[in-house]
Amino acid sequence: MNLMSLLVLSTILTIAIFMINLLMQSKPDMNKLSPYxxxxxxxxxxxxxxxxxxxxxxxxxxxxxxxxxxxxxxPWSINTNSPNSTLTLAMTLIIVLTLGLLYEWLQGGLEWAE
Known part of the structure; x- marks a missing residue:
């Protein structure tokens, strides 16, 4: 697919989506008209x-x-630094965050109903 056909296709698609948007009837309700x-x-x-x-x-x-x-x-750090140190630091970060999430979960901090 060359550049000209890509431009023509994207222009046609843009115009089609714009026309569909213009032809659709908007049915606002109380929630859609709310400022927040x-x-x-x-x-x-x-x-x-x-x-x-x-x-x-x-x-x-x-x-x-x-x-x-x-x-x-x-991925960029593995190419420039030692892969072992990069993966060790990444796994340390993931393990610390996973342990923190597990602690929060076991303490009941993620429960909605009390």
Whole structure:
């Protein structure tokens, strides 16, 4: 497939998706018209207590998201450094995070119903 046919195909696909979007009927309901989609009442009290489990799951998500960012350079590090030291450090990071998650799980920190 050469460049010209790729450009023509992508242009046709873009125009088709745009036309489908224009032809679709929008049926807004109360939830779609709400200014917030986070599940909280926007007109309620701003001082209402939040669930600790919500924050715990959010922090765990951020922690494991950062773990992926720390593990991404491993293939490049294996080529430049000793593969044994790179894999030892990577496995140490994974084991520490797994043990922390296991500890949190066994302590009941991930339970929603109390």
């Amino acid at each position: 989609e986070c599940g909280f009442d926007p007109f309620g009290s701003a001082r209402s207590p939040m669930s600790i489990q919500f924050f715990l799951v959010a922090i765990l998500f951020i922690l494991f998201d950062l773990e992926i960012a720390l593990l991404l350079p491993i």
